[in-house]
Amino acid sequence: MASQLRSGPDTALIEAARNGDQRALDALVADSLPLLYNIVGRALNGHTDVDDVVQETLIRVVRGLPGLRDLSAYRSWLVAIAVRQVRDHEQDRRSENHRTADLDTATELPDPASDFAMVTILQLGLTDQRREVAEATRWLDNDDRALLALWWLEETGELGRADLASALGLSARHAAVRVQRMKDQVQTAHMVVRALGNAAGCADLRGLMWDWDGVPTPLWRKRFARHVRDCSNCTPHTRGLIPLDRLLAGLPLIPIPVGFAMLVSPPPIEYATVSHTLAHTLTPRGKTAIAATAGVATIAISTLVVTQVMPPPEKPPAQAAPVTTSAAPPPSFSPSPRSSPTLDRVIAAKPEESPASVAAAPSGKKGVAVWNAPNVSQGLARSKTSWYYTWASHHDGITTPANTQFVPMIRAAENVNPGALAQARSAGPYLLSFNEPDLASQANMSVEEALSHWPKLMKAGRILGSPGVAFGGDTPGSWLDRFMKGAKERGYRVDFITLHWYGSDFRTQPAVSHLKSYLAAVHKRYGKPIWLTEYALIDFSDGNSTYASDAEQAAFLTASTRMLSTLPYVHRYAWFGLPATAGKPGSGLFHEDGTPTRSGEAFQNVR
Numbered sequence: 001m002a003s004q005l006r007s008g009p010d011t012a013l014i015e016a017a018r019n020g021d022q023r024a025l026d027a028l029v030a031d032s033l034p035l036l037y038n039i040v041g042r043a044l045n046g047h048t049d050v051d052d053v054v055q056e057t058l059i060r061v062v063r064g065l066p067g068l069r070d071l072s073a074y075r076s077w078l079v080a081i082a083v084r085q086v087r088d089h090e091q092d093r094r095s096e097n098h099r100t101a102d103l104d105t106a107t108e109l110p111d112p113a114s115d116f117a118m119v120t121i122l123q124l125g126l127t128d129q130r131r132e133v134a135e136a137t138r139w140l141d142n143d144d145r146a147l148l149a150l151w152w153l154e155e156t157g158e159l160g161r162a163d164l165a166s167a168l169g170l171s172a173r174h175a176a177v178r179v180q181r182m183k184d185q186v187q188t189a190h191m192v193v194r195a196l197g198n199a200a201g202c203a204d205l206r207g208l209m210w211d212w213d214g215v216p217t218p219l220w221r222k223r224f225a226r227h228v229r230d231c232s233n234c235t236p237h238t239r240g241l242i243p244l245d246r247l248l249a250g251l252p253l254i255p256i257p258v259g260f261a262m263l264v265s266p267p268p269i270e271y272a273t274v275s276h277t278l279a280h281t282l283t284p285r286g287k288t289a290i291a292a293t294a295g296v297a298t299i300a301i302s303t304l305v306v307t308q309v310m311p312p313p314e315k316p317p318a319q320a321a322p323v324t325t326s327a328a329p330p331p332s333f334s335p336s337p338r339s340s341p342t343l344d345r346v347i348a349a350k351p352e353e354s355p356a357s358v359a360a361a362p363s364g365k366k367g368v369a370v371w372n373a374p375n376v377s378q379g380l381a382r383s384k385t386s387w388y389y390t391w392a393s394h395h396d397g398i399t400t401p402a403n404t405q406f407v408p409m410i411r412a413a414e415n416v417n418p419g420a421l422a423q424a425r426s427a428g429p430y431l432l433s434f435n436e437p438d439l440a441s442q443a444n445m446s447v448e449e450a451l452s453h454w455p456k457l458m459k460a461g462r463i464l465g466s467p468g469v470a471f472g473g474d475t476p477g478s479w480l481d482r483f484m485k486g487a488k489e490r491g492y493r494v495d496f497i498t499l500h501w502y503g504s505d506f507r508t509q510p511a512v513s514h515l516k517s518y519l520a521a522v523h524k525r526y527g528k529p530i531w532l533t534e535y536a537l538i539d540f541s542d543g544n545s546t547y548a549s550d551a552e553q554a555a556f557l558t559a560s561t562r563m564l565s566t567l568p569y570v571h572r573y574a575w576f577g578l579p580a581t582a583g584k585p586g587s588g589l590f591h592e593d594g595t596p597t598r599s600g601e602a603f604q605n606v607r
Helices: 011-018 022-043 050-067 071-099 116-124 128-139 142-155 161-168 172-196 203-209 218-230 244-248 258-262 274-279 376-383 418-426 447-460 479-490 508-526 550-564 598-604
Strands: 290-292 299-301 366-369 387-389 497-502 530-536 570-576
Touching: 011 022, 011 050, 011 071, 022 050, 022 071, 022 142, 050 071, 071 142, 071 161, 128 172, 128 218, 142 161, 142 172, 161 172, 172 203, 172 218, 172 244, 203 218, 366 530, 376 598, 387 570, 418 447, 447 479, 497 508, 508 530, 508 550, 530 550, 550 570, 550 598
Parallel strands: 366 387, 366 570, 497 530, 530 570
Antiparallel strands: 290 299
């Protein structure tokens, strides 16, 4: 049963806008934008062209409004235009993909970090089965995802069935059949998500996952579903699924995120009206600046009423790189050349959450850098982290807690050997690559050397991160920039960007601002998900390591993780690091006796 239908814009407002009242048109566009963003965003699964499709839809709405005769049908008409634009975009993209199959094309696919399912989870704070359903939407094909976008809005009270059927050009009965088929696919995908979250308990499922690249697709949904239905280990985990209609009832629209506005360029001047803005911002990459108030659907387009333009992201200061991107050497350790046994646990998806455990569940982004130290396993378990790494392809001597994922790394050229590569593959699907190759004290590799080893790493990691540079990730001609250009020229796969960042300004808000600006600049340059695998407040500018105080470090940790949770393109982050040495300054989270530092307490509270 759908929620009570929310009323659309008043017909008097629509009539005034149709008759040329600019203030009415501004208000009408602002009222329509949240609905359009939710339809297009979910249908395209967070594709990088969402802003373009929303913009093109609004332009068509403004141009076609004078011809609208039935004012009460405005919302159905609006949704129908959005659906047509989504279909046209999908058709154009399929045609383009048939013509080209290079790396540029691959980068236009949805990011694993910024898909609309994750945006839904983060923005609405979904838990339990609602969260699982959001994740299940990743497994649908394009047609079902577009239909789901409309039905989801029907269930949340934003659309009526007549609006849905009209938008699809179907009769009410035919629309009902299509919706039921789509709901069956979502229910199946929900079952798959639940089973994958408990994959550690089924050896057969882990075996089936061996050839899976980690990307949800309809084909793999069918394969996993066949296994789950016939598996005595997996079936019990799929019982008690709540009907989708009950799970979605009452959910609000996803507010347009501030990050969505900051990733598009503002218009060069402040135009006086929305229609003028739309008419002058039709570009290959959408340039409509969108501002959003926190947590509500009161949305404005750049020049709405008060002609206020969202400022661009703050740029890093012009000082030397160490001010905002200082490099830090990892702790001293000696990776063992010995091969470790195959890991006895595979985590392929977020773990199942029960109502009693939701409050304590860690963010899927939350991670920590770990090295061997007294009681390190105890501290790792208490940290409530989702993932960790050790600058190696193994985690010898460190016990992986339940619901925590180990991510392997090929640290330097000497680690590109069959033993380490086999360990990395067995611990996949993610793989981190060369650690600070731009520093002589770390991996110390030229771009050409790193590229020469890259094909072996592509075989070892299904989802492979770039080398983790110490600094300059946003700088033209830097080590990372030259590597990414070389990879593109050779057709090599780089699935996400790995970054390190150390702040020398120990004031919380400036440090958070500097970090955010750096991440935004890197993402704007490469358009890929980001893993921030080392970060803390440490000043290396004088050649020594100067640490923030415990209070400063804890305050920054709290504020920075809150900021990172709002950036959809930041897939994961890892604090540097877990162990703390007694009597010495540092940024560690847990003492050698297993008790948390002040920063450790802050880290435990991160959700």
